[in-house]
Amino acid sequence: MVSEAGTELHTEEYNWAGNLRYAAAEVREPRTVAELQDLVAGASRLRALGSRHSFNRIADTTGALVSLEHLAPAIEVDSGSMTATVSGGTRYGTLAAELQRQGYALHNLASLPHISVAGAVATATHGSGDRNGNLATAVAGLELVTADGGILTARRGDTPDFDGMVVGLGALGVVSSLTLDIEPAFPVVQTVFENLSWDQVLENFDDVTSSAYSVSLFTDWNGDRIGQAWLKARTEEAGGAERASFYGGSPAAEARHPIAGVSGSTCTQQLGVPGPWSDRLAHFRMEFTPSKGDELQSEYLVPREHAVDAIQTMRRLSHVVTPLLLVSEIRTMAADSLWLSPNYGTDSIGLHLTWRQDQPAVEAVLPAVETALAPFGARPHWGKLFDAGASRLAPLYPRFADFKALAGRLDPEGKFRNGFLDTKVFGS
Template sequence: MTPVRVSERNWAGNLAYGAEHVAHPETVEELQELVAGAGKIRALGSRHSFNDIADTAGVLAALDRLDPEIAVDAANRTVTVSGGTLYGTAAAELQRQGFALHNLASLPHISIAGAVATATHGSGDTNGNLATAVAGLEMVTADGSLLAALRGETPDFEGMVVGLGALGIVTRLTLDIEPAFEVAQTVFEKPAWDQVLADFDAVTSSAYSVSLFTDWSGAAAGQAWLKRRTTDPSGPAAADFFGGTPAAEAQHPIPGVAGSTCSEQLGIPGPWSDRLAHFRMEHMPSKGDELQSEYLVPREHAVDAIRTMRSLSHLVTPLLLISEIRTVAADNLWMSPNYGRDGIALHFTWQPDQQRVEALLPVIEAALAPFRARPHWGKLFTSDASGLAPLYPRFGDFVALATAMDPEEKFRNGFLRRTVFNHR
């Protein structure tokens, strides 16, 4: 008998999940029973990944109906959230109570558990990716039992946080928080590449979070987005930013898309929760009809990697909606693309032509290989486990941890077999 498959898709619509069905457990106990009785099972977050990392041949467990929880512990400066919580929901509640997360991704619509599992990041020289805020987590492991893991206490904790969904289904996360702060965001148009590359460190350290948007062609980068904490000593943004001038109205990173869907700009100060992401919670982020890829390159190769990408503009620009360049601080999470090294992130928002994008990715990957570029786990890339393993000092330890925690390979899917477990 041909098994019935779900007809559900990821956010971008480029992937039809191959699962038998999507379950929506409402309690942790229900989820424990589901996992204990499952053959193959994976957690499904808010479906914003572009590859098959979340897919399974068995059951997809969506935590969107799990008992909601956003519990602030003011004394310990942490917040504990349930497994289905979205960043936008948590950010609004934290701001209401006078607290903040250290950073957000470009969009607030993603689930915290799903973003942490793939080492999702924002920008900022001193900002680790979003997973670096994880102080503790609880997950349902392969046999249905509940495991609580704490930073500084649980052995292999640093291997569990960016878990790629391979270790269990995370039901609660505890994140570091800090007092709420205000951010003023200014967009500069057309900073000159020669000035940007002449002093790249000055560019990326000019605000708490800096993003450059470019299509790689021409003498100027398209836009620089500066998110400045209003208490920063650097003061308000200057009138000239490496040859770029302040935009007179709200901008969208993708040419031709309305800036009104983006977070407040024009240097108007406001809550971190409304400024650190580029896109507003109440609007469609980015463009929707698109694909994405991203590669993390060690900081010391930033300028050379950007020069390399500009030299490939004749191949890349025609397929591109926009690229974004960000910085991410080093961390110690085993499967994080920022493990052990400060880095820059070279992001590509592609036109929705998967065949042509996938034909081009090996060219980009070969060009960035000398810089030991590591791909974003949740976006399109073509490297396999044999190519990725040498890039991650703790890769073998992660394989051993996942094998010990999931001996029957319940959480193992095609993505993990291709990119993690087939490296010898």
């Protein structure tokens, strides 16, 4: 259906996992920034909708939803400043392929290349690697359609409160484009090891996570073995693809999927075969349905100093979480200065939980998981299922009050507010 304004109009929309139906009466899909500005200016309540990979209602509203999926990617590379500017609704897989074609790279990718750039940045979505910040740390500039339909341009180093605007949770406006740091393209080899020893990994945790450019550990938290370790090594790094064993684990003989029993054919190339960063840093291939689909997700980011203790705590919770799990992933991220980033001020590990699609059962165990991880200052991923409200989240973020004040200045009438933000950010 096409509206009088020329934008696509849809109703009765669901998120990617199918666990929630959006409350919005309509989803509009402008094809130009000018159309987007008109939509924002004319709405009383509005939220931006990314690739729908959030598992909670962060992107929902009782007003209008707006998707930027039909805006042209508008990928522009500036080799002088080593940046690339792209429209907010563009998916990382699309951007990565074009950058690789031109000989450039992003510093990292999330496990799924299917997610939108603006949505991933707004929620501080991440890949892995001890020295790698989350995806939002690459943002050098952004353009925001504000509540009155105007354009606000912000640049790192030039704009006051820029670090508060990047991980904006959609509370400040609609991000129409972003400028990202880029670097020369680089090849990567990916090797999977199976059945690692928990004891060896925890005794040598720093060595494990620094053994490649990006390292992921997959487990169900049960028993004394870790199911898989995925090592993504830049080819100039020594040893990543040449190991005969890895902390008690052996190289996989064929392509693996993180979830047991699922074909590895949908995953990016493994087995130590070199290839472009754009085809290795994500876990899943752009041309296939990502991950498993019928699942739910939660994730908690824990300061690196508490990594081993937090992991041991999760192992002790196995009787609670394992029966509901498809798989869990452990990753690492570098510290940043973005106000609402779960990595603000601290190197972190991510404790990711991919749940079976039983939302009542999952929501029933989340308080126990969060209580157990609370002594470590665990911060939940903004786009996934978690229980904590604003009163518990605020003490975890030194700039929490500053972000609320920034939102009040940019959106004084609360046009971009919704139930999720009222509960998780603006509530008492």
